[in-house]
Amino acid sequence: MQTNSGLKKTPDNRPMQACSRGPKEMVNIKSEIKDLIEGEIRFDEPMSGHTSLKIGGPVDIMVFPEDPASLKNVLVAAQTGGLPLFFFGAGTNLLVDDRGIEGIAVSLKKFNSIDMTRGTDEFNAVVHVGSGVPMAQLMSTARINGLSGLEPLAGIPGYVGGAVFMNAGSFGREMKDVILSVAIMDREGQITMLKKDDIGFSYRYSQLPDNSVILSATIKLVKDEPEKVEKRIKDYMARKKKTQPLGEFSAGCVFKNPEGDSAGLLIDQAGCKGMRVGEIEVSTKHANYFINRGSGTFTDFMKLMETVRAKVLLNQGVDLESEIIIIGKDRQG
Numbered sequence: 001m002q003t004n005s006g007l008k009k010t011p012d013n014r015p016m017q018a019c020s021r022g023p024k025e026m027v028n029i030k031s032e033i034k035d036l037i038e039g040e041i042r043f044d045e046p047m048s049g050h051t052s053l054k055i056g057g058p059v060d061i062m063v064f065p066e067d068p069a070s071l072k073n074v075l076v077a078a079q080t081g082g083l084p085l086f087f088f089g090a091g092t093n094l095l096v097d098d099r100g101i102e103g104i105a106v107s108l109k110k111f112n113s114i115d116m117t118r119g120t121d122e123f124n125a126v127v128h129v130g131s132g133v134p135m136a137q138l139m140s141t142a143r144i145n146g147l148s149g150l151e152p153l154a155g156i157p158g159y160v161g162g163a164v165f166m167n168a169g170s171f172g173r174e175m176k177d178v179i180l181s182v183a184i185m186d187r188e189g190q191i192t193m194l195k196k197d198d199i200g201f202s203y204r205y206s207q208l209p210d211n212s213v214i215l216s217a218t219i220k221l222v223k224d225e226p227e228k229v230e231k232r233i234k235d236y237m238a239r240k241k242k243t244q245p246l247g248e249f250s251a252g253c254v255f256k257n258p259e260g261d262s263a264g265l266l267i268d269q270a271g272c273k274g275m276r277v278g279e280i281e282v283s284t285k286h287a288n289y290f291i292n293r294g295s296g297t298f299t300d301f302m303k304l305m306e307t308v309r310a311k312v313l314l315n316q317g318v319d320l321e322s323e324i325i326i327i328g329k330d331r332q333g
């Protein structure tokens, strides 16, 4: 079963976690955490400021560890105190409950180095990239250095860690197609290097060991002329801009494409384009994108998801599965 930070997912993609904890552990860890890590710490931080949907209530503690030792300290402290952990990147695939998240949300955005010196030959380049590197930065590094392989993924927001976890993809290309290996850390702070074939990647899915966080990925790209790489990136971006509402507050595609079908098309055919609950709207440009038009809420979003799902089931007999990650207190066990 796929996990994100030990939050097991039910088949409908809802993370959950069972563990014992209490207010005492939370008070203890809030007072101790400053001594445990190098890096920024925020208390009762609204997740809405960290998600592309601009939705989400507060998390008890949010941390931005700057190095593996600090990260390990956080993981061990959470484990010892029985506190839930949640890892997040740029929050571009997240729907967070307005009531917030319990425990500790960990961002690896400081794990943001790109190392191009890991063995290249005449044709290929091996790039070691940290979890916190924005995909856009990886893309521009590849473009400047004339490295091909990532171009169809141009325009996918978020960080490398999120893209690996989600096996993000577009135009038939997925993260798994360029990955050689992934470094993870478990709850005891143990670091393991997993080869691509040990990860069990499939469509928008990675099967990482339970309770692990992605530290970095090693990817293989093919050498090409920078101008050609740039042209392909521009072409893919132009195609995306035509069909997807990229500048709006969304979390990308809400539902996974059923095998051999398009969730967007099914939603469109079910007559849901433009449908609205509160300030959440099914995009008129791409029906699998739900847009927050302003002060849309988690409840509105969930209601719209259920309505659209029911309509598609009724009209086309297809039960759509959530692609976005839904997280909140009553989904954490």
Ligand SMILES: Cc1cc2nc3c(=O)[nH]c(=O)nc-3n(C[C@H](O)[C@H](O)[C@H](O)COP(=O)(O)OP(=O)(O)OC[C@H]3O[C@@H](n4cnc5c(N)ncnc54)[C@H](O)[C@@H]3O)c2cc1C
Residues within 6 Å of the ligand: 004, 005, 052, 086, 087, 088, 089, 090, 091, 092, 093, 094, 108, 131, 155, 156, 157, 158, 159, 160, 161, 162, 163, 164, 165, 166, 167, 168, 169, 170, 212, 213, 214, 215, 245, 246, 247, 250, 251, 252, 253, 325
């Ligand atoms: C406008 C728009 C367009 C999009 N287009 C596409 C597209 O074409 N194709 C596509 O596949 N997706 C697309 N997405 C969705 C999203 O951008 C991707 O899934 C992206 O890879 C998520 O990265 P993130 O850093 O934002 O992850 P988050 O949303 O922060 O997290 C996503 C999941 O990954 C887990 N996670 C994040 N970092 C780590 C880590 N270091 N270790 C362990 N788990 C981690 C989180 O716990 C969560 O379960 C789009 C989104 C938007 C808003």
